[in-house]
Amino acid sequence: MADCRAALKNDKVKAVLTANQAGLRLYPGYLDDAGQAALVAELRGLFAAAPLSTYRMPKSGRPLSVRMSNCGPLGWISDERGYRYEPTHPGTGRPWPAMPASLLALWNAVAFYPHPPQACLINHYRPGAKMGLHQDRDEEDFRAPVVSVSLGDSCLFRIGGGKRGDPTESFRLNSGDVLVLGGVSRLAFHGVDRVYAGTSALLPEGGRINLTLRRVTRPDADVSRPEPAASGIGPKIKSEIGSDALQHRH
Ligand code: MD3
Numbered sequence: 351m352a353d354c355r356a357a358l359k360n361d362k363v364k365a366v367l368t369a370n371q372a373g374l375r376l377y378p379g380y381l382d383d384a385g386q387a388a389l390v391a392e393l394r395g396l397f398a399a400a401p402l403s404t405y406r407m408p409k410s411g412r413p414l415s416v417r418m419s420n421c422g423p424l425g426w427i428s429d430e431r432g433y434r435y436e437p438t439h440p441g442t443g444r445p446w447p448a449m450p451a452s453l454l455a456l457w458n459a460v461a462f463y464p465h466p467p468q469a470c471l472i473n474h475y476r477p478g479a480k481m482g483l484h485q486d487r488d489e490e491d492f493r494a495p496v497v498s499v500s501l502g503d504s505c506l507f508r509i510g511g512g513k514r515g516d517p518t519e520s521f522r523l524n525s526g527d528v529l530v531l532g533g534v535s536r537l538a539f540h541g542v543d544r545v546y547a548g549t550s551a552l553l554p555e556g557g558r559i560n561l562t563l564r565r566v567t568r569p570d571a572d573v574s575r576p577e578p579a580a581s582g583i584g585p586k587i588k589s590e591i592g593s594d595a596l597q598h599r600h
Pocket residue numbers: 471473481486496498509529531535536537538539540541542560562
C-alpha cells in the first residue's frame with residue numbers, strides 16, 4: 351500500500367489517498383469563519399421551511415441517528431419503502447427549498463462537472479450520532495462527483511474502496527473542510543465513526559452538519575426520459591445490508 355500512496359499539497363488542495371480512493375480531493379478549511387457562519391445562517395432559514403427529519407431504514411424501520419433535510423430540486427429520503435430521491439419534503443409535502451447560490455458557486459469551483467447539482471442532502475449529527483460504512487449509489491450517474499461540506503464539530507471520517515472488505519483509511523473532517531469525491535472514490539465505501547463534541551463553536555447547540563451536493567439524473571436523459579411511473583426517481587436497488595453494530599443508510 352505504501353507504494354500507491356500519494357500526498358499532494360499546494361495552496362488549496364491536500365489529498366492523501368490510495369488507488370482505491372483516486373479522485374478524492376480534500377480542501378482543508380476551504381470556508382473561512384465568515385463563510386461558515388453565512389452558510390449556517392442560510393441553513394437556519396432552510397430548516398424552518400424543511401425541518402430536519404428522522405428517516406427510517408427500509409425493511410427494518412430502524413431510525414437513523416443522523417437527522418436529515420435537503421435543498422435543491424430533489425432530496426434524498428429513506429423510509430420503510432426504500433431509499434430514493436423525491437421532489438418534496440415527506441413531512442410538509444412542499445418542494446425542497448432552493449439550493450443557496452453559495453452552494454452552486456462552490457460546486458462550480460470544485461466539481462469540474464458541466465451541470466449543476468440537483469440535490470443537497472443535509473445531515474445533522476447530534477452527539478453520539480454516526481453513519482455506518484455505505485456506498486452512495488441511489489444516483490443514476492456516477493460520473494458526477496459528490497461534493498461534501500463539513501460544519502461544526504469535527505468527525506472521524508472513514509473511506510475504503512469499491513468493495514466492503516477493502517482496506518479503509520480514516521481522517522478528520524473539520525468545520526469548513528470541503529471534500530470532493532470523484533473518479534473511483536465516487537463509489538468508495540465510507541462512513542462517519544464518531545463526532546468529537548466541543549471541537550467547534552460554530553453551532554451553539556453543538557454537533558455537526560454535513561452537506562453533500564449531488565447530481566441525480568443523467569444530464570442527457572433530463573429532457574427525453576419518460577415520466578416516472580410512480581413517485582420517486584428511477585429504480586433503487588440496494589445491495590448492501592447494514593450490520594447491527596453501526597447504522598447504515600445504503
Ligand atoms: C465518498 N455523508 O451523506 S461526507 C452521505 O459526513 C455521507 O455526513 C457523510 O456519507 C457525512 O452519504 C460523509 C463525505 C462523503 C460524502 C459522499 C460520498 C464521502 C463520500 C460519496 C461517495 C464516496
